[in-house]
Amino acid sequence: MSGQSDVILQKLLKDAASRWSPGDRLSPEAADAVRAFLPLYYRHTDPEEISGRSPEQICGTAEVHHAFGAERAPGRAKVRVHTPTLERDGWEQQTSIVEIVTDNAPFLVSSVTMALSDLGAGVRLIIHPQMTVGRDLSGRLMEIDPEIGGEGLLPVDESWMHIEIDRQSDPERVKEITTRLERVLNDVRYADEDSAKMSDRVIRIADELSAYPDRLVAGGVDPREIGESVDFLRWIASRHFTFLGYREYALVTDENGDDSLRPEPGSGLGILRMDPSASTRFSALPPEIRGKAREPYLLVLTKANSRATVYRPKYLDYISVKKFDAQGNIVGERRFLGLFSSQANTSSIAQIPILRRKQAEVLALAGFEADSYDGKDLIELLETFPREELLQIPVGELYSIVRGVLRLRDRRGTKLFMRRDPYGGRYMSCFVYMPRDEYSTQVRLDIQKVLADAFHGATMDHNVMIGAAPLARLYLVARAQSGQTLADIDQVELEEKVRQAARSWDADFDDALVDEFGPTRATTLKERYGPGLTEAYKIDNDPRVAARDILRIEELLQRTSDEDREGEFSASLHQPEGAAPGPGASAWPGSVSPSRSPRSCRSWNTWAWRSSTNCPTTSPSAGWAGSGSTTSAWARWRPPTSPRAVSRPSSRTPSTPPGATSVSPTGSTPWSCAPDSTGVSSPCCAPTPSTCARPDRPSPPTTWPTSSSPTSGSPTCSWSSSRPASTPTSPTRAAPSAAT
Numbered sequence: 001m002s003g004q005s006d007v008i009l010q011k012l013l014k015d016a017a018s019r020w021s022p023g024d025r026l027s028p029e030a031a032d033a034v035r036a037f038l039p040l041y042y043r044h045t046d047p048e049e050i051s052g053r054s055p056e057q058i059c060g061t062a063e064v065h066h067a068f069g070a071e072r073a074p075g076r077a078k079v080r081v082h083t084p085t086l087e088r089d090g091w092e093q094q095t096s097i098v099e100i101v102t103d104n105a106p107f108l109v110s111s112v113t114m115a116l117s118d119l120g121a122g123v124r125l126i127i128h129p130q131m132t133v134g135r136d137l138s139g140r141l142m143e144i145d146p147e148i149g150g151e152g153l154l155p156v157d158e159s160w161m162h163i164e165i166d167r168q169s170d171p172e173r174v175k176e177i178t179t180r181l182e183r184v185l186n187d188v189r190y191a192d193e194d195s196a197k198m199s200d201r202v203i204r205i206a207d208e209l210s211a212y213p214d215r216l217v218a219g220g221v222d223p224r225e226i227g228e229s230v231d232f233l234r235w236i237a238s239r240h241f242t243f244l245g246y247r248e249y250a251l252v253t254d255e256n257g258d259d260s261l262r263p264e265p266g267s268g269l270g271i272l273r274m275d276p277s278a279s280t281r282f283s284a285l286p287p288e289i290r291g292k293a294r295e296p297y298l299l300v301l302t303k304a305n306s307r308a309t310v311y312r313p314k315y316l317d318y319i320s321v322k323k324f325d326a327q328g329n330i331v332g333e334r335r336f337l338g339l340f341s342s343q344a345n346t347s348s349i350a351q352i353p354i355l356r357r358k359q360a361e362v363l364a365l366a367g368f369e370a371d372s373y374d375g376k377d378l379i380e381l382l383e384t385f386p387r388e389e390l391l392q393i394p395v396g397e398l399y400s401i402v403r404g405v406l407r408l409r410d411r412r413g414t415k416l417f418m419r420r421d422p423y424g425g426r427y428m429s430c431f432v433y434m435p436r437d438e439y440s441t442q443v444r445l446d447i448q449k450v451l452a453d454a455f456h457g458a459t460m461d462h463n464v465m466i467g468a469a470p471l472a473r474l475y476l477v478a479r480a481q482s483g484q485t486l487a488d489i490d491q492v493e494l495e496e497k498v499r500q501a502a503r504s505w506d507a508d509f510d511d512a513l514v515d516e517f518g519p520t521r522a523t524t525l526k527e528r529y530g531p532g533l534t535e536a537y538k539i540d541n542d543p544r545v546a547a548r549d550i551l552r553i554e555e556l557l558q559r560t561s562d563e564d565r566e567g568e569f570s571a572s573l574h575q576p577e578g579a580a581p582g583p584g585a586s587a588w589p590g591s592v593s594p595s596r597s598p599r600s601c602r603s604w605n606t607w608a609w610r611s612s613t614n615c616p617t618t619s620p621s622a623g624w625a626g627s628g629s630t631t632s633a634w635a636r637w638r639p640p641t642s643p644r645a646v647s648r649p650s651s652r653t654p655s656t657p658p659g660a661t662s663v664s665p666t667g668s669t670p671w672s673c674a675p676d677s678t679g680v681s682s683p684c685c686a687p688t689p690s691t692c693a694r695p696d697r698p699s700p701p702t703t704w705p706t707s708s709s710p711t712s713g714s715p716t717c718s719w720s721s722s723r724p725a726s727t728p729t730s731p732t733r734a735a736p737s738a739a740t
Helices: 001-021 028-041 057-066 108-119 170-213 214-216 224-239 287-294 342-346 355-366 373-383 387-392 393-409 441-454 491-502 503-515 519-532 534-540 543-559 643-647
Strands: 077-084 096-103 123-127 130-135 140-144 158-163 241-253 259-263 299-307 315-324 330-340 415-420 428-436 457-464 471-481 623-626 719-722
Touching: 001 028, 001 057, 028 057, 057 158, 077 170, 077 415, 096 108, 096 170, 108 123, 108 158, 108 170, 130 241, 140 170, 170 224, 170 241, 170 330, 214 224, 224 299, 224 315, 224 330, 287 330, 299 387, 355 373, 355 393, 373 393, 387 457, 393 415, 415 491, 428 441, 428 491, 441 457, 441 471, 441 491, 503 519, 503 543, 519 543
Parallel strands: none
Antiparallel strands: 077 096, 096 158, 123 158, 130 140, 130 158, 241 259, 241 330, 299 315, 315 330, 415 428, 428 471, 457 471, 623 719
């Protein structure tokens, strides 16, 4: 931490220690020991994380952890999950606490938090003091930060972790968390203790291969592969691979003539330290897959079936070196499990054995020179390709993917590439390339759903790469359930589904404009209206609805003279295609509420409604014509109090918009509509003439009709404005809206 943060932290701890009173729970000497422990316990903690806590919480946290770590057997990790209570601990909080005391080792915090995340126990706070302690032979804590060279046993470096998680009240859940963390801490310890042994083992195997190449050649191994494999093994030993487990297996034939891999007793290291029974997974594989064990290839690079419990939450990388006898027969394998390090993932592929050969072969297949324009693009594509995939994929498949991606430079589009696991179809690697500006989290989720449906609920891991290149890459791995394999699928059909899922709203909007207006006018309208379409509008409306909204605006402009254009609006209330009929006028699409009067909205000079069976008891004042539309209705109303409405000549004779017609309900008395004071047929509608009266320019309706769901033959009323046609011009203010 910075010097200022240290000063703030020390002041905070000093204040908490002076105000803390443990009462009768601790003796004065024990309380002073806790106060002295505070600076060591919180020395790596940001003061902001504990500044709002009471002295009881700050000191009580250190007190209970100190008591928990007072005794620990050598080489054993201690784990406890508990929720502090006021009665027992003298303080309380909303979260539960995980307390750990163990030998210090790499990857402890990342491994523990990884396990908690997998269990769904949300991590809220981590306090992680690393301490050097002195303990006696029984593990009793004698001193913290002892002087070097003192009497007694050598000090031990320990990791003390205080992790606050979501509150846990179920005892079985607490037991599950404790058991998982104990297993993870054992794996961390095994991997750390045997890390140097595994690195030494891979160097010895590389030396053995280079010392006896003749037996490998006699077994059918390509001489060029021998040198490359030796270089690769030495490369992973130089901090490019995190070794987590190692074991040797003998390839034997049983009484039925079937091959099986038998673990060599005592050969296990790291997370494979414990001797298992025979490899049942190998014997359960199909014969054609088991036959790969006798193919004359020196290395097998693939993914294991299980995730790492140490370091990172990824599936383990599997590196197998086949074992040959003096006659060149394959007699077993040496298996390493682990994860490629960050250094391996950032190194240039030109410096990595196996990958530099693949790069040269792909360049040769493409016919590009490495320093040419196309060659540089190809190399850049390979450099950003997932490293584990580069190591596993055959050159022919890699070239097909690279060629397809390079073609996307010249045309916008989305492309899906797939690689099936050669060892039984356990997983499928999927690469989706698309224009960078069309990628979003929602697009990724939609594509994942398409793939999950295609692979029948397989688990899905994803990785996204968006850089300076014009293409974004979505890398997904679909994995079958344990013991199952993925079914073969039609890649062409799946790619089309992925392409549809990846299409952006704007791309569909472009197509909708072309369908509605033609290609020439669509371009002009997109430039005019496109910038005004907000993301909120796009979420709420289909691109086809947007195109129809623009059509309505354009029609409104054609009916509106230049002098009256300012402030004009158009409202569109419509029922989505395929939607079930609503309960009459009480069900409204969009955001317009039927209980609101137009007069109460000052900025509005339009209104619209649609009724299933009835009309309003009073009619709007002017400029209306009946329409028989049953799917949408739009209307115009200008409040009588509007200055522009008063100044407008009342003798204007409006024209009927396209599609506005008088209608009569089938099998019922025709509606009767009387002209209003402007001479325009008002929208007063009713089943019988007696219920319809001339409105004489009444106020806008404040009581809206309600009715039950329409039945066969029920009248449906909707209205649209009647305005004189005018020469279309560019709008002064227009924004489409599905329901305004």
